[in-house]
Amino acid sequence: MHQALAAEADAPIELGPAWRHGFAALGSSFYTELRPTPLPQPHLVSLNRSLAAELGLDADLLATPEAVAAFTGNALPAGSRPLATVYSGHQFGVWAGQLGDGRAILLGGVETPAGVQELQLKGAGRTPYSRMGDGRAVLRSSIREYLCSEAMQGLGVPTTRALLVTGSPQPVRREEIETASVVTRVAPSFVRFGHFEHFSARGQEEELRQLADYVIDTFYPHVRGSEALAGNPYANLLEQVSARTAAMVAQWQAVGFCHGVMNTDNMSMLGLTIDYGPFQFLDAFVPNHICNHSDETGRYAYNRQPNVAYWNLFCLGQALLPLIGDQELALAALEPYQASFPRELESRMRDKLGLVDEQPGDRQLVEGILTLLAADRVDYPVFWRRLSAFVAGSELAPVRDLFLDRPGFDGWVSQYEARLPDGRAEAGQRMLRTNPKYVLRNHLCELAIRQAKLGDFSEVEALLSLVQSPFDEHPGHEDKAGFPPDWAAHIEISCSS
Structure with missing residues (x-):
């Protein structure tokens, strides 16, 4: 099946770097191979040229109609191997069972100066894991993710990245009729806590071990030789993820970032901010601010994020327990979060105070x-x-x-x-150099989106430049560094965002 699919997927567009398919090598228990669903009349919304340069990709090539078609899912880059991964997870604190990439398709990894980076199309069509969804993203949400992932990068917060956004006149129904869009996401890996929860909940210990070994060998090889935590590599993996998550969430709190939907399937095994939906950077400092209009109980309020992250890590620990083999050892592997988070946050706040x-x-x-x-x-x-x-x-x-x-x-x-x-x-x-002048506030996104819906992407480009260097002055753009207008308080961002 794979050989036939790969041959069919080959397209004229050649990115240049060699493709690597580490996750695909895990086997069919972990994913479904499928092609993206094409969209009519694809066009380029924005191209992140600075990221393209970091990846060793030709930005001019990425701007061609052939590349735009490929990154909309109408054709495929030669050497890619598209697949949607399966995972499970807790959503708003409730076990949701099987989930998976319902609108994201992994093309594979490319060799870059920064190591292998995976490319994923978000909004590329229905997959076996879409449940009742249409597998699409809309222009509004794609622009928000594109800009916010780069804003977080500019602030020094660990994050997935965004290479480009394409659009199409294809109508998509959300709260209203919108148009389809695809964002190309970039990360060393998109493996989530939920991937481990999936196999653990099903009692598939062999697959659970295979996945853990893949993550360890690819991203945490040093834990194999560690004598900490009784030399247990799976406990040491949990400890590493706990520490990285603590550092990431401390940075969120320091910059005033609200994620909005911290489900376990939205938590990265690499400690990266992932899945930008109903996010918001604080305007007024309201500790219990809820940015997600769908979060009726305030589970993911700004001041609850640190505790939710620990709760999610506890779920990951439970998922890894069949491999760790000792509950006390698993609990010990979570200790770095409780010890590191306050220390990391205090360090960040001292930096903010000079x-x-x-x-x-x-x-x-x-x-x-x-x-x-x-x-x-x-x-x-x-x-x-x-x-x-x-x-x-x-x-x-x-x-x-x-x-x-x-x-x-x-x-x-x-x-x-x-x-x-x-x-x-x-x-x-x-x-x-620590406290940014330019922050990607909701109203700035909203203004850029309004223009983009009319076919004018200049404000998207302007914001991209500002958030990639948020500490600089950028003369002529001071209006984007001031207080939000009154109407900004009425912007509602939900899980559909």
Whole structure:
């Protein structure tokens, strides 16, 4: 079957790098091979030329009609081997059973200067795992994922990437009729917690071990020789994933990122931010903010994300327990999260404050400003950027004016100034390289999407440039660095996004 499919899939477009199919080598228990479903009249929405260069791909080639057709699913790059993977998972805390790539098709991995990177088409049509879905993505959601994955990369947060977005006039029904789109996602691997849950729940221990060995040998080979956790490689795998997840979520909290749908099938085994849907960067600092209109209980509110991540890791530990063989060992492998997360977050917050070392009282200093920000619902990105400018040499008034509780802020800033290092101006410059001027707020996405629906993709390109270098000034774009308009508070983002 594979040989016939591969021969049929060969197309004139040659990307250049050699293809590698590590996940496909696991066997048919892990996926279904299938071709994407074509879309009529595909066109290029945006091409991430900087990522293309990182991958060693020819950006001009990727912009050709032949490449646009290939990355819309109408043809296939020579050497690719399209497949949809099967996984299961907990959704909103409830076991959902079998899930899988319902609208994503993995083409395979390509050799790049940064190692093998997998290319995946999201929105490429129905698969055996689509359940009641149509297997499509819409232009709105594709633009949001494309821009946000690159925004996270620009902020230094571990993430999947996005190479290009294509569109089609094909109608797709969501809350309203929209048009189809495909985003090409890039990551070393798209393996999720849910892949392990799937085989564990079914009692398929051989497949579970095969998958774990693949992830270890490909991405964590050092755990084979580790003497930690009784030398158990599967416990050491869980420990590594726990540590990476702790670091990732600490970065989310520091930059004010709300994922919106932290199901176990949306958690990466590599500690990457994955599956951008109802995400949001905070405007006002509201700790219990819920960005997902579908999240009626607030399970994935901003301040609950750290605990949910641990809950998800506990589910992964349960899935790996048949391989680990000892419940206490599995629990010990989760300890790095509980130990690392607060340490990672405190480190990130010290960076935001321009503090170069750790001193007693730092936690109280951080908690003090967060309490003030929450009480007055102060704009989170604007506060940190103005504070950075103040430390670098600007006036205090623009920072102070953000607060209703002026005496409370005055008391805090007095303590803060006493804590600043001697090289204050240098600390301010570090802060300006830590606290972004440009954040991908929901209203900026919405404006770009509105123009894109009219066939004008210039705002998508402008935002891509800003979020890829969010700490720079970008003269002429200051309007995108200010407060959100009043109507932004009424934007509703749901799981269909």
